[in-house]
Amino acid sequence: MIHSDWHIHSEYSYDASTTLEEIAQQARKQGLCRVGITDHANLNDEKFTDDLRRSASAVKAAQKKYPFLVLGVELTPIDKPRFDYVQKHGTKEGYIAPVLSEPFDIELAQTKEELMALGVRYAVGAAHCRVDIPHAHRLPPDLDASVKEWYRQQMWLACDERVTILGHPWYHGKSIWYEDFSVIPHSMNMDIAAALKENGKYVECNAHFFLTEQATEKFRHQYAGFLRELFEMGIPVTYGSDAHHGYEDARAKVEQYLSAAGFVDGDIAELSENSLW
Ligand SMILES: [Zn+2]
Ligand SMILES: [Zn+2]
Numbered sequence: 001m002i003h004s005d006w007h008i009h010s011e012y013s014y015d016a017s018t019t020l021e022e023i024a025q026q027a028r029k030q031g032l033c034r035v036g037i038t039d040h041a042n043l044n045d046e047k048f049t050d051d052l053r054r055s056a057s058a059v060k061a062a063q064k065k066y067p068f069l070v071l072g073v074e075l076t077p078i079d080k081p082r083f084d085y086v087q088k089h090g091t092k093e094g095y096i097a098p099v100l101s102e103p104f105d106i107e108l109a110q111t112k113e114e115l116m117a118l119g120v121r122y123a124v125g126a127a128h129c130r131v132d133i134p135h136a137h138r139l140p141p142d143l144d145a146s147v148k149e150w151y152r153q154q155m156w157l158a159c160d161e162r163v164t165i166l167g168h169p170w171y172h173g174k175s176i177w178y179e180d181f182s183v184i185p186h187s188m189n190m191d192i193a194a195a196l197k198e199n200g201k202y203v204e205c206n207a208h209f210f211l212t213e214q215a216t217e218k219f220r221h222q223y224a225g226f227l228r229e230l231f232e233m234g235i236p237v238t239y240g241s242d243a244h245h246g247y248e249d250a251r252a253k254v255e256q257y258l259s260a261a262g263f264v265d266g267d268i269a270e271l272s273e274n275s276l277w
Pocket of ligand 1 (some may be wrong): 074126128167168
């Protein structure tokens with residue numbers, strides 16, 4: 001059912017260690033026809049910009065031997081005041097978050113022009129943490145505030161011109177809603193689906209939800225059902241292993257849940273040529 005993988009991290013991500021050679025060899029063994037390398041560009045500082053530059057040049061070099069590799073990127077929403085500060089000072093050191101009555105505006109680390117200049121051909125845009133208020137990561141996880149904030153970011157990503165694939169919808173580092181997916185209001189998912197459809201985006205089936213021990217069986221089936229509902233609304237679903245350390249074949253495990261939700265061979269999409277930059 002899964003013949004391509006559009007979300008993999010290489011050693012050029014700060015949190016990953018797999019070499020492009022290992023990824024490409026494994027991909028060949030798995031029989032994948034296309035594989036997207038999506039290293040992180042989390043912030044507009046020199047470190048992340050340099051990581052992305054190194055990822056881009058290494059992928060371009062590796063493509064000579066492995067033409068099935070595609071250069072992508074993973075972008076995460078960051079708060080606009082911090083983005084602006086880094087833009088001005090080149091570093092986040094010394095940044096003091098302002099106090100605002102409204103949630104912070106959202107920004108992504110790179111412009112589409114900057115990404116295209118590096119040869120990046122698509123972006124996975126994905127929410128990772130709250131950016132609505134200062135220092136949210138220091139607060140205890142708050143279910144209602146998090147649902148609201150993930151919805152805000154995902155709606156924003158679904159409308160941003162840089163995002164090709166909405167990556168791991170409702171991923172949460174502390175898994176606060178991984179017991180029962182129905183804590184996410186269905187209406188929110190329908191709003192996100194409508195925005196994805198209107199803007200011609202893909203949605204990702206990320207292996208994380210089906211592999212992490214923090215997700216219950218019930219959650220996994222509900223989540224596969226959510227992907228199926230979007231698929232039936234006409235939103236193409238891509239697969240992302242989101243591999244960081246080594247590149248194991250997780251497809252059989254994921255396909256088991258996708259099959260139960262009604263997916264058959266041919267349903268999981270590849271990025272089309274005209275959706276690539
Ligand atoms: Zn991610
Ligand atoms: Zn990722």
